[in-house]
Amino acid sequence: NRLSRYTSNTDVSHWKGIVRVLRYLRYTWDYGLLYTRYPAVLKGYSDSNWISNTKHSKSTSGYVFTLEEATVSWKSSKQMCISRSTMESEFIAFDKVARKAEWLRQFVKNIQCWSKPVPAICIYCDSQSAISRAQSNMYNGKSRHIRRRHNSIRQLLSNGVVYLDYVKSKDNIADPLTKWLSRVLVEKSTKR
Numbered sequence: 001n002r003l004s005r006y007t008s009n010t011d012v013s014h015w016k017g018i019v020r021v022l023r024y025l026r027y028t029w030d031y032g033l034l035y036t037r038y039p040a041v042l043k044g045y046s047d048s049n050w051i052s053n054t055k056h057s058k059s060t061s062g063y064v065f066t067l068e069e070a071t072v073s074w075k076s077s078k079q080m081c082i083s084r085s086t087m088e089s090e091f092i093a094f095d096k097v098a099r100k101a102e103w104l105r106q107f108v109k110n111i112q113c114w115s116k117p118v119p120a121i122c123i124y125c126d127s128q129s130a131i132s133r134a135q136s137n138m139y140n141g142k143s144r145h146i147r148r149r150h151n152s153i154r155q156l157l158s159n160g161v162v163y164l165d166y167v168k169s170k171d172n173i174a175d176p177l178t179k180w181l182s183r184v185l186v187e188k189s190t191k192r
Contacts, residue, residue, distance in 0.1 A: 040068045042108065044101050044123040045167065047174035048079070048093035050086040058082055061093035062177030065104060065121075073104065076177035088146060090130035094164075095149040097123055101162045120160045124167035126175075131164045 010018075045064045058078045065073040079092050101121040109118050125131055134153045156162050169175060 041119075042067055042072075042101075042104060042121050044097050044121055044162070045172055045174040046090070046093050046097040046123055046125045047172050047178045048086075048089040049178035050089040059089040059092070060178045061089075061096055062174045063093065063097040063100060064174045064177065065100065066173070071173075073100065074174075074177065075100070087127060087129045087133060090125060090127040091133060091146060091149060091153075094123070094125065094130060094134055094153055098153050098156050098162050102156060105161055120163045122165050123162050124165050124172065126167055126169040126172045128166055131166060134164055 043066050045066070047062050049060045049062075058081075060076060061079050062076040063074065064071055075096070077096075079089065081092070101123060105118055105121055108114050109116070134150070135157065137154070157164070
């Protein structure tokens with residue numbers, strides 16, 4: 001994700017990073033995804049990193065969707081607006097993952113052999129304050145971009161498209177998409 005930001009203007013440090021990624025890929029070519037038979041349960045994991053360094057003032061959002069513990073969709077990107085707190089950053093990430101969950105649920109509905117009705121997709125998050133805010137009927141914030149996201153998430157929750165649940169940070173599989181990881185955590189995440 002970070003290296004892709006410099007594809008049009010690279011320097012020596014970027015090339016070193018690219019070589020490091022290519023070496024990693026060279027030694028992990030035999031890694032893969034394992035899918036089991038349906039009926040499968042679709043789950044989402046949401047995470048964000050609120051302004052990780054002072055050079056950039058925008059947070060990073062990430063999400064992962066799994067089908068029977070195998071990853072089927074993921075994304076990591078910089079947020080378009082500046083958030084004022086960790087909770088706001090997580091909330092912006094919720095909005096992205098909830099819209100993707102809605103699309104995936106509709107996609108699954110169109111698969112003929114999939115069991116109907118398609119249940120709501122559980123989205124796991126490691127921020128209890130963001131979960132509480134999303135489930136609250138009242139919005140008392142002043143930012144228009146957060147109000148719009150709150151209304152969107154509330155509608156998906158009330159329509160039974162998604163529901164939210166808490167997961168500890170160490171078990172949030174979207175965490176590697178938003179933060180720097182130590183070698184130990186990278187190896188742990190590849191063993192899942």
